[in-house]
Amino acid sequence: MNRFRRWAAFILILDVIGAGGWLVWQFDLRWRPHIIARDQAQIAGVLQGAGWVSPHLAGPKVYVIAHEDCTGCAGLISTELPKLEAAGVETRVIMIALADKNGQAKSTPAERSTVAELWVNRDWKLFQRWMAATPPRAWTAPGVPTADGDAARTAVLQSGRAAADQLRPLLGHNGVRFDYPLLIWWNKAGVMHACLCRDPRAYRPVEKELGA
Numbered sequence: 001m002n003r004f005r006r007w008a009a010f011i012l013i014l015d016v017i018g019a020g021g022w023l024v025w026q027f028d029l030r031w032r033p034h035i036i037a038r039d040q041a042q043i044a045g046v047l048q049g050a051g052w053v054s055p056h057l058a059g060p061k062v063y064v065i066a067h068e069d070c071t072g073c074a075g076l077i078s079t080e081l082p083k084l085e086a087a088g089v090e091t092r093v094i095m096i097a098l099a100d101k102n103g104q105a106k107s108t109p110a111e112r113s114t115v116a117e118l119w120v121n122r123d124w125k126l127f128q129r130w131m132a133a134t135p136p137r138a139w140t141a142p143g144v145p146t147a148d149g150d151a152a153r154t155a156v157l158q159s160g161r162a163a164a165d166q167l168r169p170l171l172g173h174n175g176v177r178f179d180y181p182l183l184i185w186w187n188k189a190g191v192m193h194a195c196l197c198r199d200p201r202a203y204r205p206v207e208k209e210l211g212a
Helices: 002-027 040-049 073-086 109-121 124-132 151-172 200-210
Strands: 061-066 090-095 182-186 192-196
Touching: 040 151, 040 192, 061 073, 073 090, 073 124, 073 200, 090 109, 090 151, 109 124, 109 151, 182 200, 192 200
Parallel strands: 061 090
Antiparallel strands: 061 182, 182 192
């Protein structure tokens, strides 16, 4: 009987530890940013060379990589970016127009035209007008030069896709899956971090690190 009680107590302890570990993972660890320990220079080079747009603030920089229709992108851009900007964070947004896949278009003509214009002229106000459309897919890109049929602007769109292709393995070396929306920044200690921020529960650690 005593042996049975000891085993029962041992199993109970394991259950408690397991439940506690799950809770820590569910409510804390899974939302923490990933440390980028490898290939920082290459990653930084890709980000800095991309056609980002920003409000040109003086605070710490965070690169936000997104496309028009990704899960979580609209929420992050509409709710999280204003918080970061209010704290003086320099939000550098890199929009990507996805390439066609299996003969199916993954972006709209308006999206392609707008992304090309953002990369060419870095127009933050254009980005704001685009994101103010409800939903963003309703955007018709008024006054924006058409990218389709324009060799130069089509090449710009390819540059964006190439940047995403370059980042994918570099981030993979650090255990980070490349997807959208992706945030990359440096904390106060100069350590590069990344967050695949599809879920609002991932926002708070980013805000904490960037002082928002």
